[in-house]
Amino acid sequence: xxxxxxxxxxxxxxxxxxxxxxxxxxxxxxxxxxxxxxxxxxxxxxxxxxxxxxxxxxxxxxxxxxxxxxxxxxxxxxxxxxxxxxxxxxxxxxxxxxxxxxxxxxxxxxxxxxxxxxxxxxxxxxxxxxxxxxxxxxxxxxxxxxxxxxxxxxxxxxxxxxxxxxxxxxxxxxxxxxxxxxxxxxxxxxxxxxxxxxxxxxxxxxxxxxxxxxxxxxxxxxxxxxxxxxxxxxxxxxxxxxxxxxxxxxxxxxxxxxxxxxxxxxxxxxxxxxxxxxxxxxxxxxxxxxxxxxxxxxxxxxxxxxxxxxxxxxxxxxxxxxxxxxxxxxxxxxxxxxxxxxxxxxxxxxxxxxxxxxxxxxxxxxxxxxxxxxxxxxxxxxxxxxxxxxxxxxxxxxxxxxxxxxxxxxxxxxxxxxxxxxxxxxxxxxxxxxxxxxxxxxxxxxxxxxxxxxxxxxxxxxxxxxxxxxxxxxxxxxxxxxxxxxxxxxxxxxxxxxxxxxxxxxxxxxxxxxxxxxxxxxxxxxxxxxxxxxxxxxxxxxxxxxxxxxxxxxxxxxxxxxxxxxxxxxxxxxxxxxxxxxxxxxxxxxxxxxxxxxxxxxxxxxxxxxxxxxxxxxxxxxxxxxxxxxxxxxxxxxxxxxxxxxxxxxxxxxxxxxxxxxxx
Numbered sequence: 001x002x003x004x005x006x007x008x009x010x011x012x013x014x015x016x017x018x019x020x021x022x023x024x025x026x027x028x029x030x031x032x033x034x035x036x037x038x039x040x041x042x043x044x045x046x047x048x049x050x051x052x053x054x055x056x057x058x059x060x061x062x063x064x065x066x067x068x069x070x071x072x073x074x075x076x077x078x079x080x081x082x083x084x085x086x087x088x089x090x091x092x093x094x095x096x097x098x099x100x101x102x103x104x105x106x107x108x109x110x111x112x113x114x115x116x117x118x119x120x121x122x123x124x125x126x127x128x129x130x131x132x133x134x135x136x137x138x139x140x141x142x143x144x145x146x147x148x149x150x151x152x153x154x155x156x157x158x159x160x161x162x163x164x165x166x167x168x169x170x171x172x173x174x175x176x177x178x179x180x181x182x183x184x185x186x187x188x189x190x191x192x193x194x195x196x197x198x199x200x201x202x203x204x205x206x207x208x209x210x211x212x213x214x215x216x217x218x219x220x221x222x223x224x225x226x227x228x229x230x231x232x233x234x235x236x237x238x239x240x241x242x243x244x245x246x247x248x249x250x251x252x253x254x255x256x257x258x259x260x261x262x263x264x265x266x267x268x269x270x271x272x273x274x275x276x277x278x279x280x281x282x283x284x285x286x287x288x289x290x291x292x293x294x295x296x297x298x299x300x301x302x303x304x305x306x307x308x309x310x311x312x313x314x315x316x317x318x319x320x321x322x323x324x325x326x327x328x329x330x331x332x333x334x335x336x337x338x339x340x341x342x343x344x345x346x347x348x349x350x351x352x353x354x355x356x357x358x359x360x361x362x363x364x365x366x367x368x369x370x371x372x373x374x375x376x377x378x379x380x381x382x383x384x385x386x387x388x389x390x391x392x393x394x395x396x397x398x399x400x401x402x403x404x405x406x407x408x409x410x411x412x413x414x415x416x417x418x419x420x421x422x423x424x425x426x427x428x429x430x431x432x433x434x435x436x437x438x439x440x441x442x443x444x445x446x447x448x449x450x451x452x453x454x455x456x457x458x459x460x461x462x463x464x465x466x467x468x469x470x471x472x473x474x475x476x477x478x479x480x481x482x483x484x485x486x487x488x489x490x491x492x493x494x495x496x497x498x499x500x501x502x503x504x505x506x507x508x509x510x511x512x513x514x515x516x517x518x519x520x521x522x523x524x525x526x527x528x529x530x531x532x533x534x535x536x537x538x539x540x541x542x543x544x545x546x547x548x549x550x551x552x553x554x555x556x557x558x559x560x561x562x563x564x565x566x567x568x569x570x571x572x573x574x575x576x577x578x579x580x581x582x583x584x585x586x587x588x589x590x591x592x593x594x595x596x597x598x599x600x601x602x603x604x605x606x607x608x609x610x611x612x613x614x615x616x617x618x619x620x621x622x623x624x625x626x627x628x629x630x631x632x633x634x635x636x637x638x639x640x641x642x643x644x645x646x647x648x649x650x651x652x653x654x655x656x657x658x659x660x661x662x663x664x
Contacts, residue, residue, distance in 0.1 A: 004045055004048070004049050005049075005052055007045060008042065008045055008046065011038055011042040011045070012042065012057055014038055015039060015042065042057070071144035071145055071146060071206070072144070072145040073138070073142050073144060074133060074135055074144075074145045076123055076135060076140070076141060076142065076167070076226070077125060078167060078226040078227055079140050079141055079299075080121065080123060080138075080140045080141075080143075081299055082137075082140070082302060082303060083285060083304070083307055083309040084302075084308050084309065085283075085309050085311050086286070086309065086311065087311055087313075089260070089264050091310075092260050092263050092264065092286065092308070093260050095286070095308045096109065096260050099288070099293075099297065099306070102296075102297055103296060108258060108259055109259065109289075109293075110235075110256060110257070110258060110288070110289035110290065111256075111258075111259075111262065111263050111286050111288060111289060112235075112237055112240075112254060112255070112256055112257075112286075112287045112288075113254060113255050113256075113257060113263065113266045113267065113270060113285070113286060114223055114240075114254040114284065114285045114287070115253050115270065115277065115279075115281040115285075116282055116284055116309050116311075117171040117173050117221060117279050118173065118279075118280040118281060118282045119173030119174070119197070119201045119280075120136060120137075120171065120172045120173075120198070120201050121136070121170075121171055122135065122136060122143075122150065122169070122172055122220075123136075123137065123167050123168070123169055124150070124156065124167065124168040124169075124170070124222075125167055126160060126164060126165060126167075126168065128163045128164075128165060129160040129161075129162055129163040129164055130158070130159050131147075131151070131156070131157065131158050131159070133147050134146055134150035134151070134156070136205075144206075146205050146206065148213075149204075149205045149206075149210050149213040150172070150205070151210065152210050152214035152218075153213075153218050153219065153220055154619060154621055154623065155219055155220035155221070155222075155248075155249040155619065155621065157247040157621065158622075159622065161245075161246060161622070161643070161644070162246065166227075167225055167226030168222050168243065169222065169223065169224040169225060169226065170221055170222030170224075170248070171220065171223070172201055172218055172219070172220045173198070173201050173218070173220070173221070173279045173280070174197045174198075174200045174204065174216065174217065174218055174219075174279075175197075175219060175278045176197060176278060176279060178216070178217040179197040179200050180381070181514065182194065182200060182216065182217075185511070193356065196280065200216075201218060204216040209546060209547060209548070211546035212547075212548060214546070215517075215546050215549065219249070219279070221249050221250060222243050222248040222249060223250070223285075224239065225239065225243075228291050228294060229291060229294070233291065234290065234291060235289045235290055235291060236288070236291065237254075237256055237289060244642065245642055247621060247622040247643055249619070253270065253277075255270075256289060263310070266284070267286075267310050270284050271312055274312060281312070282311060282312055283309045283311040283312050284310045285307060285308075285309055286307060286308050286309070286310050287306060287307040288307070294306045314375060315375060315376070316373050316374065316385060317343050317344075317345055317373070317374055317375075318372065318373055318388055318391075319341045319350075319371070320340065320369065320370070320371050320372075321338050321339070321366065321367075321369065321370050321371075321372055321394065322339045322340060322341060322368070322369075323338075323339045324337065324338055324339065324355065324368060324398050325337050325405075326401055326405045327427075328404060328405065328406050328420055328425060328427030329427075329428070329431050330428050330431030330432040330434075330435060330509060331419070331428070331509075331511075332428050333417055333418070334401070334404065334405070334417075334418040334419065334420060335354055335356065335357070336354075336355040336356075336357070336358070336361060336400075337352050337353065337355060338352065338353045338354075338355055338366070338384065339351065339352060340352060340372075345375070345376060345382065350382045352382075353374060353382045353383060353384055355384070355398075357416045357417055357418070358400050359416045360416075361398050361400075364384060364386070364387055365387055365389075366384070366387055366398055367387075367393060367395065367396060367397050367398065368394050368397075369393070369394025369395060369396060370387045370388070370393055370394040371391045371392075372384045372385070372386065373385040373386055373388060400418070404420035404425060404427070405427075406420070406426055407424070407425040407426060407427070409421060409422040409425065423561060424462060426456050429456055429461075429462060429463055430449075430456060432463060432464055433447075433455075433456075433461065433463065433464045433467070434449065434452060435507065435509050436464035436467075436507045436509070437496075438507075440503070440515055441503055441504075441506050442496040442499050442503055442504070442507045443499060443503070444467070444489075444492045444496050445492050446485065446489045446492055447467075447489060447492070451478075451481075451489075454478045454481075455470075458474075458477075460474050464507070464565075465565050465569050468493060468574065469572070470489075470490065470493065472486055472487060472490050475490065497573050497574045497575055499575065499579075500522070501525075501526070501527065501576060501577055501578040502515075502518050502521075502522035502578060502579070503518070504569075504575070504576065505518035505522060505528075505531075506518040508562070508566075510552065510553055510556040511552040511556060512546075512549040512552040513549070513553060517545060519610075520542060521545070521553075523578060523610060523611070524542050526577065527577050527578070528576035528577075529576065531553075531557065532557055532566070534554075536551060536554045539553055539554055585612070586612045586660040586661045587612040587613045587614035587657075587660060588612075588613035589613075590613075590614050590625040590626065591615045591616075591624050591626075592606075592614050592617070592624075592625065592627075592628060593616075593617050593619065593620050593626075593628070593636060593640075594606060594616070594627075594630075595627065595628070595633045595636040595637060596629045596630030596631055596633030596634075597631045598628070599630075599650060605628070605653075612657070612660070612661065619636070620636050620639040620640050620643065622643055624640065624643070625646070626648050628648050628649075628650070628653050629648070630650065
């Protein structure tokens with residue numbers, strides 16, 4: 001049995017280590033809930049033994065110490081703090097009781113509730129209305145200068161409408177859908193995926209090449225300023241409203257409540273909406289609304305006394321690992337998958353969890369038969385947190401296959417990734433054809449998984465290019481394939497030839513090329529042959545294409561196998577031209593936002609604007625040139641009026657286009 005002093009030392013070492021993994025490496029080994037449990041144990045021990053509290057204890061410090069970093073370390077003009085945690089109504093009532101004791105009076109108090117977004121805290125420093133620096137929180141006193149990366153985010157204003165000097169505090173985050181798409185791309189490239197949206201946001205911001213940051217699709221919401229008493233408002237609600245008027249994005253889900261019971265009711269309502277949010281939130285911040293009370297209460301060395309984080313419960317459940325299977329992706333990557341005793345988790349049944357790669361399995365120390373703790377990373381992706389070593393362990397180790405489970409080719413090791421080198425591996429062919437035919441690629445309806453398997457087994461196709469050689473009688477000859485459905489498939493394959501360059505580029509499965517990049521390349525070059533002939537430098541010069549993406553495109557299109565594949569598509573009559581080419585530059589440098597119900601589909605209007613060199617954005621900011629508003633326009637229209645953005649109806653847009661194109 002360890003002494004309190006020994007346990008304190010052990011807890012502090014563990015928490016410092018996990019702080020380093022979380023804040024510096026962006027690669028946590030434990031969940032937020034597990035970290036919170038360790039921190040609570042430390043607080044309770046220190047509360048029982050105050051003589052053992054040290055100034056460098058994780059309970060007394062903010063964020064992470066400024067470990068060695070490749071970014072310039074810059075002091076914050078005013079200190080940034082972290083929030084204490086509440087885990088139930090009792091904690092909220094104790095929080096209010098501590099406020100009453102400090103103020104020496106009891107009152108019925110107003111609180112503002114805001115979602116606590118799980119991202120990276122930043123401090124934007126403005127002088128005379130112009131953004132001078134953007135810093136990470138760091139240890140609260142000193143942060144990392146990541147200004148170039150922050151400037152790529154649309155929600156970060158470069159200039160304010162008033163010549164103010166202030167520090168704007170906010171959270172940079174990665175939307176959940178963007179996080180999922182990014183991880184799919186990383187997996188396909190043989191790169192370890194991010195564990196959750198927070199780490200993906202942090203890793204994306206800590207890039208030396210801002211174009212990489214820009215390609216990741218980061219967003220931001222802002223909730224405070226460095227010296228609120230000097231901001232000219234009396235309440236937190238007023239502060240949020242003023243931030244909005246200055247051009248900062250403010251998360252619209254905040255609400256004003258009365259008393260601790262109002263806090264609990266609001267918290268439960270926000271918890272119920274958690275899974276509908278586009279971002280990951282790990283709780284609700286509870287702040288006194290009146291800023292005068294903030295000044296009276298002040299801060300501890302680590303936290304404000306007027307605010308607390310009411311954390312969402314983390315749903316984590318134990319289950320048994322029944323076995324491990326192996327999947328082969330279209331790039332040949334072999335991924336282990338844990339087969340679990342099914343459990344209900346966050347509203348769905350979980351029976352399988354990816355294990356990423358061999359080193360990940362080794363770090364877990366996983367054996368078949370082990371009981372593991374599972375949660376959903378980002379509230380979406382099932383993930384094993386750890387093996388429950390205090391329960392009976394499995395006896396069978398996880399054995400990594402030396403040969404491809406599909407074609408028996410000997411696997412090769414590339415970094416931490418095992419790859420099947422066989423270009424004719426049926427699993428690689430299956431996944432490639434599946435991607436090629438998907439809705440967002442060539443959209444070959446009726447070509448489902450079962451049919452792809454049948455075509456491969458019958459050796460009617462070896463890859464996606466072979467689809468264009470299929471004949472009606474080939475498909476009819478397959479087991480249980482009616483002539484009518486076979487005819488529909490042949491017609492769908494024929495129709496896919498005209499999809500256009502943007503869809504073809506995405507269908508090719510080039511690393512780093514998602515739908516957005518494919519669309520940008522198609523508009524810029526207009527024809528696949530011009531992309532094939534482009535140098536790495538020409539690709540790198542395309543707006544929104546980062547250097548790493550240009551390298552990936554150039555490398556993929558230079559491979560003999562890809563060249564042969566493309567030529568077979570050409571011979572089959574697949575269209576290599578962009579359906580929506582950039583026909584002019586009359587709108588070059590202008591940013592449009594479309595909202596409301598238009599008389600034509602919005603994506604059609606967007607493509608026409610992009611064809612004239614315009615950029616289309618999903619949110620209104622000071623960078624927006626025009627808002628095109630149809631009937632039923634709501635918050636975006638109101639925001640455009642607040643920021644003084646020019647609003648056009650469809651007739652006004654037509655007049656603008658006529659003026660710009662005739663004058664070009």
